[in-house]
Ligand SMILES: Nc1ncnc2c1ncn2[C@@H]1O[C@H](COP(=O)(O)OP(=O)(O)OP(=O)(O)O)[C@@H](O)[C@H]1O
């Protein structure tokens with residue numbers, strides 16, 4: 048039996064009668080036979096390392112956009128995709144994740160404590176083992192593409208910055224593999240930035256996760272170049288906004304982060320309630336970004352989500368699941 052929680056428009060939780068469920072902030076995952084993994088991307092939105100709300104169509108955009116990008120980059124590195132049986136679900140290779148998140152940046156930006164801009168404005172110049180020059184402008188070019196890794200925090204924790212030297216010294220990833228991961232990350236970023244530019248967006252930064260398959264081979268896992276894992280800025284308005292001292296127009300979750308920040312929220316305690324318009328705008332922008340990047344039309348998946356998922360996932364679950372809709 049499958050059960051879902053959410054509103055009429057959003058899916059915020061889904062439970063399936065399979066053992067071993069692992070809940071991330073955005074995804075629900077279950078191990079499947081044959082070294083596979085079922086990943087369902089919900090509509091939950093996380094920021095400040097916690098879930099703060101739900102965005103209509105978000106799970107579908109993330110799942111389908113990632114699948115599209117994995118296809119566009121499979122010549123650079125192997126990835127975990129096996130099949131996409133539902134707009135919100137992925138059958139993936141169950142990999143052993145590397146214990147770091149690989150963040151790649153071309154711009155001095157960000158609003159969270161691990162981001163570059165707040166620390167740079169605070170006077171810090173040595174960040175993640177890189178020495179930044181004086182005189183860089185907020186949201187402006189870094190002049191080079193930087194890899195700024197973080198540790199992958201356990202549930203409830205916060206990801207912490209870590210330098211390349213520490214990654215190797217602490218034995219989190221061995222030196223040869225880390226060199227390969229960095230080369231792959233830069234190649235992915237270059238590909239992503241080029242495709243984004245063709246669609247009228249600047250890829251300011253992004254996060255990659257890697258894992259090892261059963262043979263110990265490197266593969267790209269999780270999500271790829273989505274508006275959750277990346278900052279995408281509208282090129283059309285970028286220069287004018289920066290000249291006017293405004294923040295870039297982001298087609299990603301940064302506007303939600305900024306709205307929470309503007310309401311005085313820093314990640315602790317009860318989050319403030321945001322204007323519903325912020326959530327609707329985020330949904331519209333996720334869909335617009337999907338269409339611009341892929342050149343595909345976004346067709347919203349049929350509702351209720353749980354009935355659709357039950358049908359589409361039946362071949363992977365064994366037996367005959369019955370649908371129930373809970374709200
Ligand atoms: N192929 C895979 N094999 C093993 N683990 C994977 C694979 N793909 C993704 N994962 C892991 O599954 C989880 C995905 O869940 P989710 O994105 O919700 O988690 P999160 O990272 O806690 O949240 P957020 O993305 O907001 O930081 C991550 O921990 C990710 O490392």
Ligand SMILES: [Mg+2]
Pocket residue numbers: 071073269
């Ligand atoms: Mg994640």
